[in-house]
Amino acid sequence: MVGAVLLAVPLLVALVGPVVAGEPGGRGRPFVGDGPLGTDFVGRDVLTQVLLGGRTVVGVAVAATALAYLVGVPLGLWAATTRRRWLDELLMRPLDLILAIPALLLLIMLSATVPRGAVALVVIVALIGLPEVARISRAAALPLAHGPAMEAMRSYRESWYRRAVGYVGRGVRRVLLADAGVRFIGALYLVATASFLGIGVAPDAADWAVMVDRNRAGLALQPWAVVAPAALVVALAIGVNLTTDHLLAARKAR
Amino acid sequence: MTGAVEGPVTEAVDGPGGAVAARVVGLRADVGGRRLLDGVSFDLPAGRILAVVGASGSGKTTLGRALLGEAGPGVRLTGTVQVAGRTVTTAEPPPPGSVGYVPQQPAAVLNPVRRIGPVLHEIARRHPPVDDDSCGKDDGGEDDGRGRGWIVGRWGVRRGPARAAVRGVLERVSLPADRGLLRRFPHQLSGGQQQRLVIAHALLAGARLLVADEPTTGQDNLTRQDVAAELAALASREGLAVVLLSHDLHLVRAVADDLLVLHRGVPVESGPTGKVFAVPRHPWTRRLVATTGPTDAPGHLRTAAETRQRETRQREERPREERPREDADREDAHREERAGGRRLLDVRGLVAGHGPNTVLRVVDVQVAAGECLALVGRSGSGKTTLARCVAGLHRPRAGTVALGGRPLAATVDDRSLTDLASVQYVFQDARAGFDPWRTVLDQVARPAVRLHGHPVDVARAAARAALDRVGLAGNLVTRNPGRLSGGELHRAALARALLAGPRLLVCDEITAGLDGVTRDRILDLVDEVRHADGLALLVISHDRDVVARLADRVAVLHDCHIVEEGPAATLLTSARHWLTRSLLPDDVTPDRTPQDAVAPGPPGDAVTPDRTGKPIAQERVSSDDQ
Amino acid sequence: MSLHRYVGHRLLLGLGQVVGVATVVFVLTEALPGDAAVVIAGEQPDPARIAAVREQLELDRPAVQRYLDWLADLLRGDLGVSLVSGRPVVDVLTGNAAPTVLLAAVTLLLLVPVAVGVGMLAARREGGRLDRALSAVVVGLYAVPEFALAVLLVALFGVHLGWFPPTAVGTGGNLLAQPAVLVLPLVVLLARPICSLSRLTRAGMIEAAGSAYVAHARRLGVPGHRLWLGHALPNALAPVVQQLARTTDWLLGGVIVVEAVFVIPGLGTALVDAVTARDVPTIQGLCVLVAVVTVAVNLVADVVAFRLAPQTGAVR
Amino acid sequence: GGEPGTPGTGPGSPRRGGRLRAVFAGGGANETLDPHLANLFNEASRAKAVFDKLADYGSDVSIVPRLASTWEPNTDLTRWRVTLREATFHDGRPVRAADVLHSYARITDPKRAFRARASLALLDLRTSRAVDDRRIEFALTRPYAEFPNLLASFGAYVVPEGTDTFDRPVGSGPFRFESFQPGRSLLLKRYEDHWDGAPYLDELEYLIGNEESARINALLGGQVEYAHDITPTSARTYTGDDRVNVVAMPNSTMQGFTMKVDRPPFDDRDLREAMFLLTDRQQLVDTVLSGAGQIGNDLYGKGYQHYADDIAQRSPDLDRARFLIRRAGAEGLRVNLDTAAVASGFVEAASTFAEQARQVGLTVVPTTGNKDTYWRDILTNGSLASYRSGAMPIETHISQRLLTDSTTNATRWTRPDFDALYVRAVSSTDEGVRRQAYGDMQRMLHAEGGFLIWGFADFLVATAPRVGGVAANAPANTLDWARFDKVWLG
Ligand SMILES: Nc1ncnc2c1ncn2[C@@H]1O[C@H](COP(=O)(O)OP(=O)(O)OP(=O)(O)O)[C@@H](O)[C@H]1O
Numbered sequence A: 001m002v003g004a005v006l007l008a009v010p011l012l013v014a015l016v017g018p019v020v021a022g023e024p025g026g027r028g029r030p031f032v033g034d035g036p037l038g039t040d041f042v043g044r045d046v047l048t049q050v051l052l053g054g055r056t057v058v059g060v061a062v063a064a065t066a067l068a069y070l071v072g073v074p075l076g077l078w079a080a081t082t083r084r085r086w087l088d089e090l091l092m093r094p095l096d097l098i099l100a101i102p103a104l105l106l107l108i109m110l111s112a113t114v115p116r117g118a119v120a121l122v123v124i125v126a127l128i129g130l131p132e133v134a135r136i137s138r139a140a141a142l143p144l145a146h147g148p149a150m151e152a153m154r155s156y157r158e159s160w161y162r163r164a165v166g167y168v169g170r171g172v173r174r175v176l177l178a179d180a181g182v183r184f185i186g187a188l189y190l191v192a193t194a195s196f197l198g199i200g201v202a203p204d205a206a207d208w209a210v211m212v213d214r215n216r217a218g219l220a221l222q223p224w225a226v227v228a229p230a231a232l233v234v235a236l237a238i239g240v241n242l243t244t245d246h247l248l249a250a251r252k253a254r
Numbered sequence B: 001m002t003g004a005v006e007g008p009v010t011e012a013v014d015g016p017g018g019a020v021a022a023r024v025v026g027l028r029a030d031v032g033g034r035r036l037l038d039g040v041s042f043d044l045p046a047g048r049i050l051a052v053v054g055a056s057g058s059g060k061t062t063l064g065r066a067l068l069g070e071a072g073p074g075v076r077l078t079g080t081v082q083v084a085g086r087t088v089t090t091a092e093p094p095p096p097g098s099v100g101y102v103p104q105q106p107a108a109v110l111n112p113v114r115r116i117g118p119v120l121h122e123i124a125r126r127h128p129p130v131d132d133d134s135c136g137k138d139d140g141g142e143d144d145g146r147g148r149g150w151i152v153g154r155w156g157v158r159r160g161p162a163r164a165a166v167r168g169v170l171e172r173v174s175l176p177a178d179r180g181l182l183r184r185f186p187h188q189l190s191g192g193q194q195q196r197l198v199i200a201h202a203l204l205a206g207a208r209l210l211v212a213d214e215p216t217t218g219q220d221n222l223t224r225q226d227v228a229a230e231l232a233a234l235a236s237r238e239g240l241a242v243v244l245l246s247h248d249l250h251l252v253r254a255v256a257d258d259l260l261v262l263h264r265g266v267p268v269e270s271g272p273t274g275k276v277f278a279v280p281r282h283p284w285t286r287r288l289v290a291t292t293g294p295t296d297a298p299g300h301l302r303t304a305a306e307t308r309q310r311e312t313r314q315r316e317e318r319p320r321e322e323r324p325r326e327d328a329d330r331e332d333a334h335r336e337e338r339a340g341g342r343r344l345l346d347v348r349g350l351v352a353g354h355g356p357n358t359v360l361r362v363v364d365v366q367v368a369a370g371e372c373l374a375l376v377g378r379s380g381s382g383k384t385t386l387a388r389c390v391a392g393l394h395r396p397r398a399g400t401v402a403l404g405g406r407p408l409a410a411t412v413d414d415r416s417l418t419d420l421a422s423v424q425y426v427f428q429d430a431r432a433g434f435d436p437w438r439t440v441l442d443q444v445a446r447p448a449v450r451l452h453g454h455p456v457d458v459a460r461a462a463a464r465a466a467l468d469r470v471g472l473a474g475n476l477v478t479r480n481p482g483r484l485s486g487g488e489l490h491r492a493a494l495a496r497a498l499l500a501g502p503r504l505l506v507c508d509e510i511t512a513g514l515d516g517v518t519r520d521r522i523l524d525l526v527d528e529v530r531h532a533d534g535l536a537l538l539v540i541s542h543d544r545d546v547v548a549r550l551a552d553r554v555a556v557l558h559d560c561h562i563v564e565e566g567p568a569a570t571l572l573t574s575a576r577h578w579l580t581r582s583l584l585p586d587d588v589t590p591d592r593t594p595q596d597a598v599a600p601g602p603p604g605d606a607v608t609p610d611r612t613g614k615p616i617a618q619e620r621v622s623s624d625d626q
Numbered sequence C: 001m002s003l004h005r006y007v008g009h010r011l012l013l014g015l016g017q018v019v020g021v022a023t024v025v026f027v028l029t030e031a032l033p034g035d036a037a038v039v040i041a042g043e044q045p046d047p048a049r050i051a052a053v054r055e056q057l058e059l060d061r062p063a064v065q066r067y068l069d070w071l072a073d074l075l076r077g078d079l080g081v082s083l084v085s086g087r088p089v090v091d092v093l094t095g096n097a098a099p100t101v102l103l104a105a106v107t108l109l110l111l112v113p114v115a116v117g118v119g120m121l122a123a124r125r126e127g128g129r130l131d132r133a134l135s136a137v138v139v140g141l142y143a144v145p146e147f148a149l150a151v152l153l154v155a156l157f158g159v160h161l162g163w164f165p166p167t168a169v170g171t172g173g174n175l176l177a178q179p180a181v182l183v184l185p186l187v188v189l190l191a192r193p194i195c196s197l198s199r200l201t202r203a204g205m206i207e208a209a210g211s212a213y214v215a216h217a218r219r220l221g222v223p224g225h226r227l228w229l230g231h232a233l234p235n236a237l238a239p240v241v242q243q244l245a246r247t248t249d250w251l252l253g254g255v256i257v258v259e260a261v262f263v264i265p266g267l268g269t270a271l272v273d274a275v276t277a278r279d280v281p282t283i284q285g286l287c288v289l290v291a292v293v294t295v296a297v298n299l300v301a302d303v304v305a306f307r308l309a310p311q312t313g314a315v316r
Numbered sequence D: 001g002g003e004p005g006t007p008g009t010g011p012g013s014p015r016r017g018g019r020l021r022a023v024f025a026g027g028g029a030n031e032t033l034d035p036h037l038a039n040l041f042n043e044a045s046r047a048k049a050v051f052d053k054l055a056d057y058g059s060d061v062s063i064v065p066r067l068a069s070t071w072e073p074n075t076d077l078t079r080w081r082v083t084l085r086e087a088t089f090h091d092g093r094p095v096r097a098a099d100v101l102h103s104y105a106r107i108t109d110p111k112r113a114f115r116a117r118a119s120l121a122l123l124d125l126r127t128s129r130a131v132d133d134r135r136i137e138f139a140l141t142r143p144y145a146e147f148p149n150l151l152a153s154f155g156a157y158v159v160p161e162g163t164d165t166f167d168r169p170v171g172s173g174p175f176r177f178e179s180f181q182p183g184r185s186l187l188l189k190r191y192e193d194h195w196d197g198a199p200y201l202d203e204l205e206y207l208i209g210n211e212e213s214a215r216i217n218a219l220l221g222g223q224v225e226y227a228h229d230i231t232p233t234s235a236r237t238y239t240g241d242d243r244v245n246v247v248a249m250p251n252s253t254m255q256g257f258t259m260k261v262d263r264p265p266f267d268d269r270d271l272r273e274a275m276f277l278l279t280d281r282q283q284l285v286d287t288v289l290s291g292a293g294q295i296g297n298d299l300y301g302k303g304y305q306h307y308a309d310d311i312a313q314r315s316p317d318l319d320r321a322r323f324l325i326r327r328a329g330a331e332g333l334r335v336n337l338d339t340a341a342v343a344s345g346f347v348e349a350a351s352t353f354a355e356q357a358r359q360v361g362l363t364v365v366p367t368t369g370n371k372d373t374y375w376r377d378i379l380t381n382g383s384l385a386s387y388r389s390g391a392m393p394i395e396t397h398i399s400q401r402l403l404t405d406s407t408t409n410a411t412r413w414t415r416p417d418f419d420a421l422y423v424r425a426v427s428s429t430d431e432g433v434r435r436q437a438y439g440d441m442q443r444m445l446h447a448e449g450g451f452l453i454w455g456f457a458d459f460l461v462a463t464a465p466r467v468g469g470v471a472a473n474a475p476a477n478t479l480d481w482a483r484f485d486k487v488w489l490g
């Protein structure tokens, strides 16, 4: 199972990396070949950085994606299942407002105004993803939300949870999972951009996404500083998606 | 068993078609240790119609799908199935287009986001129409329909042939071919219309073998005749082999050459239809046959052509028939006073429609507690719409729906829990009415939980009981809906509605897709509940027997109005309106109806009762205590 | 509700939304530390000078007043002038919109068929080698940071092989003058959205392909390609269309990296520059533009969503 | 590449003709050609291509005459007489005293806030006058020996009298305007009659590429011949690559940190000295500048006129640093180091320095601020911040940043005795006295100043091998830096 392996490697590095990495050593010149993976843009050992840099990435990206879904999907399902058009509008139009502001602008401006810290970062990244999640789940849910089965449930006032989540949500889970798998990667690089703008993790933090972004200048001199973390991120991304595919396929087979 | 199987085979040899269209040998279907089919074998020559009858859950659909190389979730097929000499398995289904299929629940196979017309045209372009007279174009045009038809159609330059074919087929299944209909989405059709649409698909596809699963459920009598005529014509004229899975013995008798009776998945009897009906050997067959009048009256199921003549004739006579309005009013007054003010359901001046077109115009309906009103009308006349308005699933344009004197909110969402509980609606398409991802038991139990706040286990116990009463026992109900048969789901839906403890039960074709035996059982149940706790019934049915068994009064819906309403006895026997008579043809006269009752049909009307219901009644009694 | 009424009603809402966006953006910009004066002062933050600039740019007037004036001008169709150069904001917009719109249009033209095609192919072979391979590739491409992809492509095809110009430097924003410069940016632009779109398509197609109506169509002899395009795809599209709308937004306002690496003076760059310079009128103008596009795109997406769910009976 | 700037290898000997395409980072769609607004590198370069100043900075940031041929002060250094050389604007009009006075009036207009205004603050234009078309007598508000600095100050360009719009700028510089697309390109043509001799190039095209990698790629892809301002990393990448010729201009950018001496913790002289001593300058140069620079000695203007190179170079002494910290009672001190991605190397320097400080038990926390407002923020806030400065005369550096009344005094260095030394320096006609005063001031700063200056970055440009005449010994902002009239295409 390719996906599982691809998923396991980065997760393993992220989890046990900090343990085996030990104390960050001294600094050499930037982007030179000494050490297994050479040095990074401030002359630190890339290998150590890679070992240290998994947690924040996985942590923040997962948290942000999860948050976006925890809020966005119910909103979308609510808008889709409600019979009251005005409520639908009331839920969706404000979200359009966020959509209408370029994400990067939002990021720049929030970065300058909100307090620093991982939490703020998670919230901001989630906020940027939220409207899209809501819209997608709403669109996917609409057809199911108005079928006879739904009418039957309404005629014995089935609980919202069972109607929206149990029935509709269940019906659109494949689409949502596919979307989540991709959005998660997006969140990951949003984190890097954010850190460069001064939100969340420090600009020289040991963080795969941040490393990829900061070491770009040395791509020609010392590719490993970019390639190593990028490879882990790619593996993570592919791993997550292939695994979800696999699980869904397995469920369907049963 | 072998003997049973021989029957059709020997027939087949000297049958018209000659070439064997479908051969089934020792077919078995198992799922999780349970056997759905066992040792089913038959040969079906081209040009013949094999009817497979049997109780609900006896395996008809499973058999039919086996011919398509399909099986339900988890179902394993063994044995050989051959279509046109080619072995068919779930791995290699018959070549596309070679086997036509009319499934039991038509809604599921209609693409919800595709308008009706384009789909029809696409099929037509792919299968250049074979028969001309109905789509009015000469043989010359045919192969250019073949040759250019689809290219042309593709580029939308000249879709002539395809258009004509579609128009023709829609006519044959008595659907209007106007643009308005072609631009509709499937959900904008009535149940019967959807079913006919699927039949139209099958006809267009021009398959050599047609598997029709309950093609007449939810069809009014006249349409039923058209469908029957179509099937007959297909077999005789185009040498199509048809497997007819049906509980509708009238239909079977009218069209089927051979008959295969399934009982719990085992073929218990088979042979030429006539013979089997005349001298049913197996007790089960006898029971089955007994539930309907095994009439051999030629006119019972007329060919479409005849029916149409007859209708037109009747229409001409309508003026003479239609009584002056005030009579009708007196009639109303009469009824009201009989209902004695203690009217439970009171629908007044109901106007409803869909989008631009109006379906109901100023309709009044009253049902008293413990009373049963049967609502009949042609397919697409608006019965379901009316029912949905009552159930609060469709917002009427005008008019009020009152229950026990209190007006009900227009939509379910605005109704109080008690109101919700007191009005329950049984969907026409049972399968669509269930959440495919939860067990039937769970879903049946929910109303008790939600509406009456029973704890879950109590509700489940009640649900099991209710399901048991409709004949769904044991592990059957702990499955997901996808693993239940059509009829079983219908019954589950009924059970769900009953569990809400309604005061008014609206049944939309609850017995559609049920064999006679099961049907009677359901009707008894409903009857019982009704008498026990004064349940008011609004029954929508095309089935005369159902009306006869249940209804105190009958209302006939036509052209957006209730054209006739009165005591069941009167309307069943001496209906004034031509439509009533043709919808409720008095073939079987239930024990309730007077012997001498004879429909005063227009002169030359061939319909005459040829058999009293007595023996049936006895049969029924006897069969009941088996 | 009829289509026309719905659209009309939404367009009205849209106007409100655009103004709303403008307001939010204005507030956020005001909340940003510093203003145009400070930025202009740069490394010589001589307070006196900053004050002078501020006065000269009328930044000393109360924010509310400036906003209302701006709004009034907007209603008169006047987007004001840049604080930095004093040139009309409209010129900036038109100037930078041209290359962006061109790129976006071409990208979308290529994107939709490719992404949907990939998704359908993967769905057809669900669980198979091809499916896994395709998924891995698109996801991988997405996970590779934009700039890395861009730099690699430039290094290989732009510099090493010299097949395409490595940057659009010197085209003065008129990309069509030298269409070859479009190639590499397009590849990079395609790499990202293909992933989300094709993954969504795949998911939807797998659901649709397993449905009874597709089986029905197959039985009726509808050939493969029609079966997939005509009968399964429409049911898979709803989420895809939403994502496509987002992609459009992104293409029109968010492709900063590509614009930077390939030196394409587009809207994204203009936006970032304007924010850096605290050039409020320009920021506002750009945001209004983006907002108008977003509102329109969302409206289209919603109409499609309703069309793909006729049961809602909302719009048809 | 080959020896920086040595003609002969690639380009061969000077020859006329050709169009040189130079790519710079730019100011986006809102750039202007107003030389007095010039701020960014490309604006400065464009300005010097189209316009002239009266004087400019030489390679050691001493003053070299340009439009002004001579200048003599009166005895008390309050009036200066400047003689213009024979020069003409692109439209053929001669450059006259009136033009100069108009330009300076425009720059110092109190309602406009041009960058050079502060530098010209000493001018008293009301009493300054044009003696005749070629001679101007400038009046100053106080004695000022360094008057020439003022003529050379950044952005003090001469524009024709009455000019206030620059859609089609007319100047007296070596190139004349051809066409302009803001944020994209500016095309200039040779001005045959330039007083300093016509340029070699027929045409000079300024192109914009904000992303450094894009500038390099454009060069590698043959889309431009000159890429301005590349990072040390790229320089390292392409040294020895025969497609690219990297020209390093030493002593261009001062790199350091500012400690505010008026507030804790750095109001303690010992702590400041400890900071000086704990800094491993070589490591910073190696890490942050990838070796492309020299270490600093906490003094501004290495290699410039008046630079006190007699002061011994500081080297790390951690033990003494620890001792001083203890004496300052600052063990385990935790202090924020304000930085931002406003200039290349800031973040890197901060993070490297933080680690050096940890070795002596100080916790320095790099905190990234908003880059757009960085300079304003650090002027008043915080106590420790990243800092850098382009080239300017040491006197200007002092007057702008180190006097009690300096407008951009980022270290809050306010010392009456220091101010007195400055006044003595700029009001004496005696060269010896002035050198003495500058030396004393720098000794004070070196001992206990607020500027921790760890290095001087080379300014790096990359050119195609066929480009000749790009001067190497030209710190940023000096005359020969980003100058194209002596450049040719081989
Ligand atoms: N959602 C809809 N939109 C538009 N027209 C509809 C819609 N639903 C039903 N109709 C039309 O309204 C008419 C009445 O439909 P209805 O379902 O009430 O008929 P019905 O009497 O129940 O027929 P059947 O016996 O076949 O179920 C039909 O002609 C049908 O085509």
Ligand SMILES: Nc1ncnc2c1ncn2[C@@H]1O[C@H](COP(=O)(O)OP(=O)(O)OP(=O)(O)O)[C@@H](O)[C@H]1O
Pocket (backbone or CB within 6 Å): B031, B036, B054, B055, B056, B057, B058, B059, B060, B061, B062, B063, B072, B073, B074, B075, B104, B476, B482, B483, B484, B485, B486, B487, B488, B513, B514, B515
């Ligand atoms: N996938 C399945 N898993 C388990 N049991 C199944 C499955 N499909 C059908 N069954 C059971 O097999 C029996 C036969 O089903 P089938 O649909 O063939 O009956 P039927 O004759 O068509 O009944 P009806 O007339 O009600 O449609 C039913 O009892 C049903 O519960």
Ligand SMILES: [Mg+2]
Pocket (backbone or CB within 6 Å): B060, B061, B062, B104, B213, B485, B486, B487
């Ligand atoms: Mg069945």
Ligand SMILES: [Mg+2]
Pocket (backbone or CB within 6 Å): B190, B191, B192, B383, B384, B385, B428, B508
């Ligand atoms: Mg109906």
